[in-house]
Amino acid sequence: MTEEHVKHIDQERERGGLKPKYYEVFARKNSSEPLAHVGSVEAPNDDLAQVRAWFIYDQHPWIEMCVVPLDAIVTVTEHDKVTKIKAT
Amino acid sequence: MAYTAAETETPLDPAFENDLLAIADTKLVLGNWYAECVMNGRSLPDFAGLLGMSASNYGHTRALYQYLAAHGRDYAKLERGRSAAEIRSMNLLDAAPEGWEDFLAATWLAEQATWMLMSSYLEHPDRAVAGLAKKIGQETYFHLKYVHGWLRIIGQGVLRPALENLATSLGV
Numbered sequence: 001m002t003e004e005h006v007k008h009i010d011q012e013r014e015r016g017g018l019k020p021k022y023y024e025v026f027a028r029k030n031s032s033e034p035l036a037h038v039g040s041v042e043a044p045n046d047d048l049a050q051v052r053a054w055f056i057y058d059q060h061p062w063i064e065m066c067v068v069p070l071d072a073i074v075t076v077t078e079h080d081k082v083t084k085i086k087a088t
Numbered sequence: 089m090a091y092t093a094a095e096t097e098t099p100l101d102p103a104f105e106n107d108l109l110a111i112a113d114t115k116l117v118l119g120n121w122y123a124e125c126v127m128n129g130r131s132l133p134d135f136a137g138l139l140g141m142s143a144s145n146y147g148h149t150r151a152l153y154q155y156l157a158a159h160g161r162d163y164a165k166l167e168r169g170r171s172a173a174e175i176r177s178m179n180l181l182d183a184a185p186e187g188w189e190d191f192l193a194a195t196w197l198a199e200q201a202t203w204m205l206m207s208s209y210l211e212h213p214d215r216a217v218a219g220l221a222k223k224i225g226q227e228t229y230f231h232l233k234y235v236h237g238w239l240r241i242i243g244q245g246v247l248r249p250a251l252e253n254l255a256t257s258l259g260v
Contacts (some may be wrong), residue, residue, distance in 0.1 A: 045241065054230050
């Protein structure tokens, strides 16, 4: 493979940082159901997270789909722990 | 508004038919672009996005060809019976992209241009055409959002050379 055919990926810019950035995906089929967790996607920003979620989790004609940055989720309880006080 | 269904087998207005064929053919080539460039995606989720956009553009093409076939055009000829010179796609897509930024700029322009044309039929009196326009718009929204997501990343100076190359190739 010649140098000109090598795919160069800028990890920092194109994958959202040195570590991959993840979003959790929630969706519901109709208005009588609550939003439920259906999976997660890796994306460097909100726009690409929405598109990737839309194309990857297309098993139903969802009435609503949302993505939430994993960083925005604050753990309240964890397995084997009644309450977790998370350091800010 | 009350929609009416056009009578099938009746010939379409030539200008209208030309518009639909230009949109359908551009989406055919655009679908090929996405399919060809899947492995240029930046990650597995990117591959899924590109494949999804390829499939939905092929779907738009197929639906438009079927509509034209219902009004007297030969479907087999539309899909498989024409030479490259007879395919009425945007000239912009005739040359392969020279890089990732060029690919994004060109696909954004092609998606935007076909949607500009198709959106003019959202209120078409034939409900089949209006429905097609609405469905294409719903799916194009995600195609444009995909490029917007990438423009936010590569727009920091890297995109400018690609846009200048594009302007040169378009002669503007």
